[in-house]
Amino acid sequence: MTATDIGTFTIRALDPLQDAELLHSWVTHPKSAFWMMQDARLQDVEREYMAIAAAEHHHAFLGLLDGEPVFLMESYDPRYVELVGLYEPEPGDVGMHFLVAPTDTPVHGFTRAVITAVMAELFADPATHRVVxxxxxxxxxxxxxxxxxxxxxxxxxxxxxxxxxxxxxTREQFDVAIREDAAIREVRSMAK
Incomplete structure (x- = not known):
């Protein structure tokens, strides 16, 4: 759980059947072009996330803001998924994807809050040393x-x-970035 100025983020395991319709609306939206599922049918989304649910080295999660679904998060072991043979993985490497639910009413700073919550979730595991x-x-x-x-x-x-x-x-790079961001926000709030 990550509390922010926007609200409280929680993350739960994705249910490939129960969540498929919602995911389908997200991944096929024009704003999600880089997710590369623009032409996917509902059954394609179900199949994709059932395969991830069955995979040993790939996991999918639904991110909630105050109980409402607002983002998709995936983590994977790059030794076995996505990056096999493309770089030399180090112990503690974790791969990550995230997708913020498309909206017609964007909230300033929301996507940054989401990626911060995703990274905090990944680094909550002491075995994670670096996100890829x-x-x-x-x-x-x-x-x-x-x-x-x-x-x-x-x-x-x-x-x-x-x-x-x-x-x-790395965990240290994330910690520095978060501290710097907090310091900048504090200065801005004092200037108002």
């Missing part, structure tokens, strides 16, 4: 968000479905 991401090189918005929470881009890599920007964030 591989977003599409064209997704400039997510690169900025990643950097805001401490990710450092390493290099571009070619995956079967996209050209990706391989980036890493």
């Amino acid at each position: 991401v591989e977003p599409d090189v064209r997704n400039k918005a997510v690169h900025a968000l990643n950097e805001a929470v401490g990710f450092v881009p390493e290099r571009e890599i070619d995956k079967p479905e996209k050209r990706a920007l391989l980036s890493f964030c």
Whole structure:
């Protein structure tokens, strides 16, 4: 659970059947183009997340804000999923994807609060030493968000479905980014 100025985030395991209709509306939305499921049918979404639920090294979660579903989070072991053969994994590496539910009424700072909650959840596990991401090189918005929470881009890599920007964030880099963000917000609030 992560409390923020926006509300309280909680994260629960995704139910591939119960949550499929909601997920389908998110992943097929035009704002979710980088999720690469634009043409997916409901059955495709069910099948995809049933496969993840059955996988040993890939997990999906639903993020809630004050009890309402607002984001999808996936974690994976990059030794076995997504990045096999594309970089040399270190002990404690955890891969991550996240998708914020599309909305017509965006809230300033919301997506940043979501990625912060996702990272806090991943680093709550003491075995996690570094988070690995591989977003599409064209997704400039997510690169900025990643950097805001401490990710450092390493290099571009070619995956079967996209050209990706391989980036890493250690626990220490995340902690520094969060402290710096809190300090900036405090200065801004005092200036008002």
